[in-house]
Amino acid sequence: DAEKCDICTDEYMGGQHPANPNLLSPASFFSSWQIICSRLEEYNSHQSLCNGMPEGPLRRNPGNHDKSRTPRLPSSADVEFCLSLTQYESGSMDKAANFSFRNTLEVFLS
DSSP states (O other), X not given: XXXXXXXXXXXXXXXXXXXXXXXXXXXXXXXXXXXXXXXXXXXXXXXXXXXXXXXXXXXXXXXXXXXXTOSOOOOHHHHHHHHHOOOOOOSOSXXXXXXXXXXXXXXXXX
């Protein structure tokens, strides 16, 4: 919910590419990283596991994310709530899981 991304610089998470706002700056450490296993729906429909092949460079564009895949990014309150949880893990990691830091961070709990 911040107005601008203070850590979106090449010395931290990576600045914006000068020619494509959806990519990281070539000067960023992360600009050579690749996406893998991003098509979960496709793998699930074919009942297959991800083969681990690169699918292209990391993409970014803070505040302009694909809302069909991620309806909203976490707010400051969401982050504070997650960080306030004292139990790291409890039970399985699925939709029926109990409150814990890991289950909340991994988005198994809303």
